[in-house]
Amino acid sequence: MFASYRSPNSLSKKMMRVIFSIYLFVTCLITSMQFLTEYLKTQDSISDELKQLQETVQGPVSTSLWQYDQTQLDVLVDGLIKMPVIEGVDVFDKHGKSMISKRSYTQASLPLSIFETKSKLYWTLNGTRVFLGTLVLYSSSEVVLDRVLFGFFLIAITAMIKLSILFGLFIWAFDRYLARPLKELMQQVNEVQSSKNTRKRINLSHIENNELSQLQDHMNTMLFSMERDRERLLEDEKSKRDWLEEAVTKRTKDLQVLNEKLKTLATRDSLTGTLNRGSFFDTANHLLELSQRQKLPASFILIDLDYFKNINDTYGHFVGDKVLIHFTDTVQSMIRESDLIGRVGGEEFALFLPNTGLDNAFKLANKIRKVVVDSTLEVDGETVMYTVSLGVASSELKDCSVIELFKVADLKLYCAKDKGRDRVEK
Numbered sequence: 001m002f003a004s005y006r007s008p009n010s011l012s013k014k015m016m017r018v019i020f021s022i023y024l025f026v027t028c029l030i031t032s033m034q035f036l037t038e039y040l041k042t043q044d045s046i047s048d049e050l051k052q053l054q055e056t057v058q059g060p061v062s063t064s065l066w067q068y069d070q071t072q073l074d075v076l077v078d079g080l081i082k083m084p085v086i087e088g089v090d091v092f093d094k095h096g097k098s099m100i101s102k103r104s105y106t107q108a109s110l111p112l113s114i115f116e117t118k119s120k121l122y123w124t125l126n127g128t129r130v131f132l133g134t135l136v137l138y139s140s141s142e143v144v145l146d147r148v149l150f151g152f153f154l155i156a157i158t159a160m161i162k163l164s165i166l167f168g169l170f171i172w173a174f175d176r177y178l179a180r181p182l183k184e185l186m187q188q189v190n191e192v193q194s195s196k197n198t199r200k201r202i203n204l205s206h207i208e209n210n211e212l213s214q215l216q217d218h219m220n221t222m223l224f225s226m227e228r229d230r231e232r233l234l235e236d237e238k239s240k241r242d243w244l245e246e247a248v249t250k251r252t253k254d255l256q257v258l259n260e261k262l263k264t265l266a267t268r269d270s271l272t273g274t275l276n277r278g279s280f281f282d283t284a285n286h287l288l289e290l291s292q293r294q295k296l297p298a299s300f301i302l303i304d305l306d307y308f309k310n311i312n313d314t315y316g317h318f319v320g321d322k323v324l325i326h327f328t329d330t331v332q333s334m335i336r337e338s339d340l341i342g343r344v345g346g347e348e349f350a351l352f353l354p355n356t357g358l359d360n361a362f363k364l365a366n367k368i369r370k371v372v373v374d375s376t377l378e379v380d381g382e383t384v385m386y387t388v389s390l391g392v393a394s395s396e397l398k399d400c401s402v403i404e405l406f407k408v409a410d411l412k413l414y415c416a417k418d419k420g421r422d423r424v425e426k
Helices: 010-066 070-081 141-174 176-195 211-267 277-293 308-315 317-332 358-374 402-418
Strands: 088-093 098-103 114-125 128-140 298-305 340-343 348-354 377-379 382-384 388-394
Touching: 010 070, 010 088, 010 114, 010 128, 010 141, 010 211, 070 088, 070 098, 128 141, 211 277, 277 298, 277 340, 277 348, 277 402, 298 308, 298 317, 298 358, 298 402, 308 317, 308 382, 317 340, 317 348, 317 358, 317 377, 317 382, 348 358, 348 402, 358 388, 388 402
Parallel strands: none
Antiparallel strands: 088 098, 088 128, 114 128, 298 348, 298 388, 340 348, 377 382
């Protein structure tokens, strides 16, 4: 704006050069301080996000470590590494030995700096907290810079505009040869500034065709540009605000979907999709308490696939997994929506049947046994047949726990195995 301004004497020119140098130094200093402040605030914000994510996944990771479920642990870590703020994940066992270590970057694209949050993983067993290991989440300077640069660009432009105006006003104050016109000019500039009316223009009462007239023209051009830029900035700000709201809404939905997936991973068996052992017993306890309050019976069926190890040894674990899935699909097609099915061991499954007495539970167990023994499974050209043994227990309106029913059904299951397998005992 002041490029064509020429001072009347050499002293003023020297002063202008000195002031201009100071202006550049102050601009760079303020800009650097603002950038550093925004960087540190953003890094703190990302650290808080890491801690929140860590608190969210501590439970599922601890469950996977306690159950020695490497597949579920890998899925959890893969889900974490895809989060925008996470650059790496480490899981250490209780001896400090690395179990999983994944990064979203390569050695060739190593970030300038990396920061982390750590949390210890515990499992509560009989009122005692058992130390399982440590979870470490990493983020980097690149994540911080990606968030900072956009906002800092607008801050830098605003700072430069403000400092440019102050620079111009400072130069006018130093020009002793144009005291009166400059005073009038400053008064009109102050009027524009106080009224915040960018449509107003500078109009000096006595002006010649000299540097001051050029300055007046430049000021009016600047006001016109400010008016135009202000309208443009308002439009840009509105569009960016709309975009940000849309992005936040989308990110919130994505996090909700991810939380649902993490919840499913924490409660479901990754192979068969049935409830895992912990979730099965927790849910069964609630249903049993409800049945006892309503004075209704409830039954427990424990099922074991006979000679399942021979299937794995003969056909391989892939076929063994297919057998488990086939068995799960078979049982789920025969039970009610209110019934529970869970995988409580490698080839051991459990059913909890609300509002079901011992005789009806025995009939269902025997029906499952017959359907399984009559079914065949074709996998990669191999025909696989298998049988199951079942133990049945019922509360029969007595006050008891799910664990007690499980123990009774377990004894009956072993009776069925001792009598030759492919049997139901109650």
